[in-house]
Amino acid sequence: MVLVRSTHVDKPQQHGNWLAAVPASARAEAIKAHSEWLSSHCKNRPDLLLKGQEMVEILGTLNLDHDSLVAALFEPALEAGVIQLEVVEQQTSGPIIQLIQAVQQMQTISELQHFQHGKPNTAQIDNVRRMLLAMVADVRAVLIKLAERVCFLREVKSLDEETRVLAAKECQEIYAPLANRLGIGQLKWELEDLSFRYLNPETYKAIAQQLHERRVDRETYIQDFVQQVQARLLDEGVEADIYGRPKHIYSIWRKMQKKHLGFDQLYDIRAVRIITRSLKDCYAALGVVHSLFRHIASEFDDYIATPKANGYQSIHTVVAGPAGKHIEIQIRTQAMHDDAELGVAAHWLYKEGSSAGKGHGFEEKIAWLRKLLAWQEDMAENDELVAEIRSQVFEDRVYVFTPKGEVIDLPAGATPLDFAYYIHSQVGNRCIGAKVDGRIVPFTYQLQNGEKIEILTQKSAQPRRDWLNTSLGYLNTARARSKVQTYFKKLDRDKNIAAGKESLEAELAKINVPVGHAEQVLERFNMQHLDDLLAAIGAGDVRLHQVVNQLRPQSSASASAERLERLTARAKPAAKSGKAGKQSDVTVEGIGNLLVQFAKCCQPLPGEPIMGFVTQGRGVSVHRADCEQLEHILEQHPERGLAVRWSARESGNYRVDLTIDANDRTGLLHDITSILAHEKAAVVQLDSQLDSLSQQARIALALIVDSNEALTRIFGRLHQVKGVHRVDRTKQ
Known part of the structure; x- marks a missing residue:
């Protein structure tokens, strides 16, 4: 295994060596000054200063800015409580303090390891949500935390076995997948190798020993191979750097397990990397290699044409080199190589003096959020410990963006109207439409992670009372419903009475009950007069269905x-x-x-x-x-x-009623009925209604099907119809 970078400090007395090794620049001088100040405040804990300096070195290889390096320098001492944030605030700027707080928020990740003893409480869930939002707001916090974990794993070898195993397990299950999702190869490899070393010490030692014993022969072989390929590349006019690349013990072990191979059978123990000057040279270099040596077709992957989920790009091929020994080759451009090693850090570079996290393009933030959401899936696959918190933090919430890139955290199932009322009451009250990622959507559309929401408003617009009808699906958050209710409360009482009466009459007419019968249930709602109940319905204080259910005929x-x-x-x-x-x-x-x-x-x-x-x-x-x-x-x-x-005989004809909500368009009914005909579902009744204001169609269907499996197929295909956003079984 190869460390990210050998630190200049191994012992407390080598603080001076570290300062001397920092390259001369205005930024470096500021780092030195902060380091000297920190040294004077950590006299009893020099290890914290050394850890901070080691983190600075790691992050320096990732090209992070001055604020990130200063925050990393102070982080270990702050986490240990040796110095307080208020004291550091006097020595630094506001943006650095905000970044430090974001890093501290990430400490919540460690709580995931403790949830195995019981379900997480509300405070813990909220902490993880705040951590996620902090991570979305400023990716540098994640990079600092990853550097801190690398340093911790390097030093944990001197601690007891239980501490080593717990730390390694956390890094293997949480931080290494996060580094992988962000594409930061040089941190991922070290986190994986060190974790593997503590969790499987005997296996790690055996593989390391085999690598060491054959190192000289392997390096000589690779050197001869490189010279041969380099000469042919020059003959073909392909300018490239070619060199042997380090092998990582954990990846070797994973491949041995996955392919059920022994150490000697692996193709990529001998590995070479070719860095070209252009994309076309990647394929030219591939042609040169394949012309020189026979390639193994089953081991070829073109991740340039089809990048990995984390953005990784490279061509992988395995050839039978000199003496028939297999050797793996990676071919990529310098930009692709930087992406592979630095990942998200290669794109989120900060200019000196810029506001942290404020200058990023919206698409970059979208990509970053999606990487986080993919990472939480990786965590759940690794260990059941985080399943509970994963479901409550991620599956019960949606994280969406405003047009300016601000992250909004809403309950799952939230609609554009919920979003509008979250922003401001007036935005919701004046809402006349919504766009999601640039396309118009209905008010009942359920928002998805990573979408950009734009609310269309008009000064003369006002809320509609049917927004409060929960069965229609306009509002799914208590906050939004409360704001709509507040709006109608402020209207004239007579208007509320009239509106409530109109709504109640319409619903009671369906069950042939006069509105006057509502006097029978006044006591249940702690009211004395029918007008009070009607006003409460009109204002949204009393749910319409609660009253109707109480008034159904023969209610004994x-x-x-x-x-x-x-x-x-x-x-x-x-x-x-x-x-x-x-x-x-x-x-x-x-x-x-x-x-x-x-x-x-x-x-x-x-x-x-x-x-x-x-x-x-x-x-x-x-x-x-x-x-x-x-x-x-x-x-x-x-x-x-x-x-x-x-019983065993389950086939037959069964009626099922469906309701379909969709954006109205030409050909909608044709597309729906074509699917039903293909699935051999007989349509015995069809009715459609159109809301001319919102251009929303509601289609009621009665079908004859033979099983729940058939209905499931129909549901799946109907959801794929353009414009359809809800398909439900109708409740009678």
Whole structure:
């Protein structure tokens, strides 16, 4: 293994050697001054000063700016509590302090290792979210933390075994994947090799010994190979640097495990790198190598044409070199090489005096965020320890951008209106449309990680009351709903009463209940007058569906049961159940000769979890296990619940109702019905509605399908139709 860079300081008394080795420049003089000051404050802990200086050297190879180097210098002493941030603030500038705080925020990553003893609490989850936002805001914080971990692994060899193993495990599972995602090869390799050394000491030692024993022969062989290729490159007019490259023990071990090979069977123990001056010379060099030696076709990869996920580009080929020995060759340009070694640092260079993290292009921030999101997937693959925090931090949140590149953290499922109200109440109130990555989207569109959101406003615009209808999906955050409710509260009470009455009348008309019957439920909502309830509905303080559910006809327990029984009527003929007979789709466990009907309210399909309910005189009604109607009635009659299961014969015709929301366009219905015809799903009913203001179409379908698997295929294909953004089973 090759270290990132040998430090100039190994012992406390060598502080002077380090200062003398710093190249002369205005920036270097400032670093020296800070180092001298820190030395005077770390007299009892010179190791902290040395660690800071070592971090400065590592980050110097990554071309980081002055602020980053100063922040790295102070970081170990600050983390150990030897000096306080307030004291450092007097010696440095505001941007450096902000960068130090971002680095400190990354300490939260270590908490991931402790969640194995229990679920993370809200404070821990919030800490990790803040860490993520800090990382998005300034990638330099990540680079400083990676350098600190490299230094820690270098020094941990002198500590006890438990500490070594814990540190190595953390770096292998979290920091090495992060360095890989950022494309920083020189940090990734050292983190991996040192971690492997402490976690698998015997294997590490065995591979290292084999590399050492054959080093002289290998270097002589590579030197002869390089001379031969270099001569031919010159003859062909291809200007390039060619040299042997170091091998990393962890990568050797990984390849041995992956390909089930012994050490002697590996192709890339002998390895050469060719650095060309241009892209076309990469392929010219490849042609030269393949003309000289027979290449192994199965070992060829063109990562220039198809870069890796972290942006890595290079041509990899393996040839049978002199004496038939296999040798691996990497061919790339200097820019590609810099990318491979420096990764994200090669693109996020800071000009002296610029604001940290403020000058980056939006596309760079998008790419950076996506690398972070990919990194959290890597973490979960390595260890189940982080599964809980991963789901709560990443899967329950979306991280999107404003047009200016500011990162906004919202709950998963948030819509453009949620985003607008997060920015400001007036932005939400005046919102007339939204663009996501430059394209117009409906208000019900659910935002995805890394998208740029632009809100379109108009001074005369105002919120719509149906935004508060949760079933329509306009608002999915409590914050946004609260702001809309506040807006309507401020309207004239009479307007709220009128609006509430209009909304309630419309919903109650569907169940043939006069609005005056709402007086029966006033006490449930702690109100004395019907107008108070109507005003509360109009203002959004009381959810419409809460009132409607209270006013459904025959709301007693027995009446509810009868209502549920009526919902079992279905196009498919009832079949008797008991033992799974030829005509039976469902088996009622433990009971024979019962009439079985399928509930219309939830329309269960073969393959879905189901539950039975014993009706009065109509046999057993079969529901989906997650049916809300069933849940409600079982609260009143738990003794009438019955375990049922699908029998071996599950084929047949089953009705299912769907609702599709989509952007209206020419050919939309044709595309949808073509898919249904291809899937052999019979359409028995179709109805469509168009909102002319938002140009949103809502299509209601009744289909006949033969199984849940068929419906799943239909769902998948409908979601792929241009403009479709929601497909749901309709609740009766």
